[in-house]
Amino acid sequence: MSRIARIFKYTAVASALAACALGSAQASEKITLMVGGISKIIYLPAKLTENLGYFKDEGLNVQLLSEPAGVNAENEMLAGAVQGVVGFYDHSIDLQAKGKEVESVVQFCQVPAEVEIVSAKQAGKIKSVADFKGKTLGVTGLGSSTDFLTQYMAYKAGLKHGEYSILPVGGGNTFIAAIQQNRIDAGITADPTATQLVASGQGQVLVDMRDPAATAKVLGGLYPASSLYMPNAWVDSHKAEVQKLANAFVKTLKFIHTHTAEQIADKMPKDYYGGNKDLYVKALKASLPAFTADGRMPKGGPETVLQVLATFKPQVKAAHIDLSKTYTTAFVDAAK
Template identity: 30%
Template structure:
């Protein structure tokens, strides 16, 4: 074979190899491509770190293309996660504990609002009760219709636990009704579909501002109630199977949300414009007031003492009796990333 023919053959082979390589690469994401992730969330202040992380570009900084899938309750978020239509969910601190005890392995990746956010609101037919008197409040609930976001939600758990603690049987002494959140909850109180409900910001401001109800017992400020007033509220969660299959993506989510927690806690000039964009129906003054009361609650760390204290409350009230360990329900492999912001 002549040398020129050899050179032409080599060039053709090289071109074919290059084309083959490009064709093979076209069918799969490149190492620099963003990784697609879906997170189910309710647009409420307690879950705002994922929205803040998205709006401020923290997910993109971690190489993630995150889609936040809106839901109307924590229960809906959990069902989406368990059904694999989303990769993660923002919901109650107790959710992985409850699910793991039932054989569904779910873990918290990173903390969001790690303090109590709940208050009880009474409508026009609810009796007057003394301020910060949980026993009087629970007595007043007896025989009434009481609203929660959804059956099994964190608010439902807290309401049932508080009722039980002060001698009311939540199965027989009160009618507990799922009313959703936002406008649906406000409408349920206004129409008399429920006489009282448990809620949190910004729904509390919406309800009280509309005249649909008023706060009758506030766990956030209570000095008399020392159990449920101390519970952490919300975390970003995923199934243990998903975390095991996607450790790098999970770590990136943790780092982005931890940064958002830091912004919410320490950088009001950055956080407030994002929050005002998330809740345009509220006045800037209302948002500033809500945020001021909650900003110190946003912490990424989910410590063992926090878990142990919560479990003591759950078990003491007879709400959670499963033998679930800290390592089962908290993704401790990311603990160093909680402070990476």
């Protein structure tokens, strides 16, 4: 081979390698997702997908960040700081009423998997939601899904806004501290916090929304909750990336439904256990029925959420919400 031919050959190889490197860089462009409390079991699929390596299997470079309340995560997305949120689907409806379009692209839970916990010190005085009158109720944040659910339950029990107080206390240790310090009489929280409070004798379950049948009695039907939601415009302009995210998350949901709580716990960070793995496994078992098997929106779920929000949110009631723009099943339907 002549010297000139060799130069052309090496140049071609170098160009091909550079093109491959460029393609890899483009394929691994960072996608940042904000999670409304990453250690909460309702948002389990986020960290579990990362730990199982499913994001990398799809060629994705995903960064997970955490905010204690879903409403804070939502604000980060609206500000353009993150591309999507692992949070409650009901924000998609609430935001559309405010002129902003976001949609659930993978539905993780068919029910809230939240629990209304009454402080053990107040258990004798609060035996139903109607007893919330004059009490202080804890939520993760004002405008959060826990706030929505609290207001709806109080409304259905015949209470008016102002006959009870709502206090944002976050989740996890800050929620537990609020109970211990008597800052709240009751509050709504997710596992593993709910199970920890009951196991320690500091709290009692008043309303359990971890089970589909029990949730339907409280909210009138399935209430699709934790999901991956993203701005509709970003989804439309990044369909390839969204499809890869859907592929990864659907694999995780299948993993959840084909493995025991103990096996799932083994894949999670040890600091999520709160120093008690057995209690974490117990909390997992209580919440697993809430997860969808395939990431699809449960039939009738969006209608239930809309009905709940419209009950106490005049802006939602008057907005003529187009539910078809609040979620899509196109990506989970096409998931590998």
